[in-house]
Amino acid sequence: MTLREQAGWWGLGLAVFVLLLFLFSSVLFPFVLAAAIAYFTDPVADRLERRGFSRVTSTVIITSVVILVAVVALMILVPLLINQVRLAAEAAPEIVGGLRKFLETNVLPRIDDGGAVGKAVGEALAEAQGRIKDFGLAALQQILSIGAAGVNFLTLMVITPVVAFYLLLDWDHMVARVDDLLPRPHAETIRELARRSDRVLAGFVRGQLTVCLILGGFYAAALMAIQLPFGLLIGLFAGLISFIPFIGSILGGALSIGVAIFYFWSDPIWIGAVALVFVIGQAVEGNYLTPKLVGGSVGLHPVWLMFALSAFGALFGFTGLFIAVPAAAVIGVFLRFSIEQYKSGRLYRGVGEAAREKDIDL
Numbered sequence: 001m002t003l004r005e006q007a008g009w010w011g012l013g014l015a016v017f018v019l020l021l022f023l024f025s026s027v028l029f030p031f032v033l034a035a036a037i038a039y040f041t042d043p044v045a046d047r048l049e050r051r052g053f054s055r056v057t058s059t060v061i062i063t064s065v066v067i068l069v070a071v072v073a074l075m076i077l078v079p080l081l082i083n084q085v086r087l088a089a090e091a092a093p094e095i096v097g098g099l100r101k102f103l104e105t106n107v108l109p110r111i112d113d114g115g116a117v118g119k120a121v122g123e124a125l126a127e128a129q130g131r132i133k134d135f136g137l138a139a140l141q142q143i144l145s146i147g148a149a150g151v152n153f154l155t156l157m158v159i160t161p162v163v164a165f166y167l168l169l170d171w172d173h174m175v176a177r178v179d180d181l182l183p184r185p186h187a188e189t190i191r192e193l194a195r196r197s198d199r200v201l202a203g204f205v206r207g208q209l210t211v212c213l214i215l216g217g218f219y220a221a222a223l224m225a226i227q228l229p230f231g232l233l234i235g236l237f238a239g240l241i242s243f244i245p246f247i248g249s250i251l252g253g254a255l256s257i258g259v260a261i262f263y264f265w266s267d268p269i270w271i272g273a274v275a276l277v278f279v280i281g282q283a284v285e286g287n288y289l290t291p292k293l294v295g296g297s298v299g300l301h302p303v304w305l306m307f308a309l310s311a312f313g314a315l316f317g318f319t320g321l322f323i324a325v326p327a328a329a330v331i332g333v334f335l336r337f338s339i340e341q342y343k344s345g346r347l348y349r350g351v352g353e354a355a356r357e358k359d360i361d362l
Contacts, residue, residue, distance in 0.1 A: 021316060022315060022316065025315075025316040025317055025319050025320065026317070026319075028316075028319050029319045029322065030159040030160045030163065031159070031163055032319055032322060032323055033160050033164075033322070034159070034160045034161075034162075034163035034164035034167055035163075035164075035167055036322075036326075037066060037160070037164040037167075037168070038164050038167035038168040038171055039171075039201075040206060041062045041066065041168060042168060042171045042172075044058075044062055045058040045059060045062055045168060045171070048061065048062075055169060055172075056169065059165060059168045059169045060165075062168065063161060063164060063165045063168065066161075066164070067161050077232075077236075179191070193333060193334065193337060196333045196337070197329070197330045197333045200329040200330070200332065200333055201326055201329055201330070204325075204329055205325060205326050205329060207290075207293035208243045208293075208325075209243075210289075210293050211242065211243075211285060211289045211290060211293055212239050212240055212242050212243055213239065214239075214289060215238070215239040215242050215281055215285060215289070216235060216236045216238065216239020216240055216242075217235075217239065218235075218239070218281055218284075219234070219235030219236070219238045219239050219252065219256075219277065219278075219281060220232045220234075220235030220236050220239070221235070222235070222277040222281075223235045223256060223274065223277060226270060226273050226274060226277070228256065228259060228260055228263070228264075228270075228274060229259060229263055230259065234252070234255055234256050234259065235256075237252060237255070238251070238252025238253070238255070238256065238278075238281075239252075242285065243305070243325065249278065249281075249282050249285075252278065253275070253278040256274050256277070256278065257271065257274055257275055257278075260274040260275075304328055304332065305324075305325065305328055308324040308325065308327065308328035308331075309321060309324045309325075311324075312324035312327060
């Protein structure tokens with residue numbers, strides 16, 4: 001089989017795989033989540049096996065711990081988050097109205113004596129206030145509806161642990177089976193790409209998820225201790241988007257400080273306390289968490305991550321958002337490998353230089 005024929009078959013297989021993902025994206029999430037749990041917990045199962053536990057016992061222990069942690073977290077966090085989302089949806093028009101009043105009273109008269117700018121800004125804020133109010137009512141209706149969403153949630157809670165258990169139990173066998181199916185002429189190259197992908201996923205995804213969880217917990221606990229309205233919601237949001245360097249911290253800090261300015265305007269010390277929380281969080285993340293848990297050699301640029309989130313979210317919905325970061329990491333590995341091959345080939349270096357090096361090697 002020629003190289004062109006092989007490329008055609010590989011391209012056709014990739015196209016079919018992407019098409020299937022697109023067609024079944026609405027039902028894939030429990031299985032993707034289960035595969036992620038199995039992948040991330042497989043090293044723990046291997047360690048337990050080295051300590052003398054069987055694979056079945058190791059899988060039962062890990063699955064039980066994961067289910068217990070998930071159930072406790074859901075019992076504690078979900079009611080709090082639903083309540084804070086409801087309060088945020090109700091308060092959003094009030095916040096915009098307060099901003100409009102502040103601008104019309106204190107800012108616009110100083111910069112716009114004629115009133116044209118003030119009128120335009122006032123109309124824009126009034127329209128935004130109305131739209132946010134309508135959006136808040138719609139969001140509340142969605143939160144309070146428990147029909148199909150409740151069924152999907154129960155399906156997720158039932159299917160995911162079962163699928164994760166069997167995937168973790170047979171993980172090593174599945175890897176060996178896939179390795180046995182690799183085309184022999186390219187097996188070592190594919191194995192090397194798989195090793196690189198695994199290093200990137202282990203270094204970035206596992207590490208960055210840990211950083212996000214730590215920061216989210218810290219921000220949520222600190223903002224709730226300060227009694228910032230919606231502190232739990234804002235803290236978890238700030239932690240979850242911290243996988244985007246700089247932009248995540250800026251968005252989380254700006255949102256927190258903005259809410260603090262609105263509610264603590266007469267008591268500036270608490271505005272400073274909110275800002276101090278994010279200064280401490282960024283100092284700990286930059287000097288300890290990211291160097292220790294992520295490292296600096298994964299090669300994933302923030303712009304690439306944002307593009308991956310946008311593209312995969314548009315194609316596959318919520319499932320796409322879930323797989324965007326690991327998929328971006330793996331695609332990055334393949335792109336770097338392709339660049340290596342291009343720079344070592346005749347297209348980049350020219351026929352004459354490649355021939356001279358071949359003669360030298362001979």
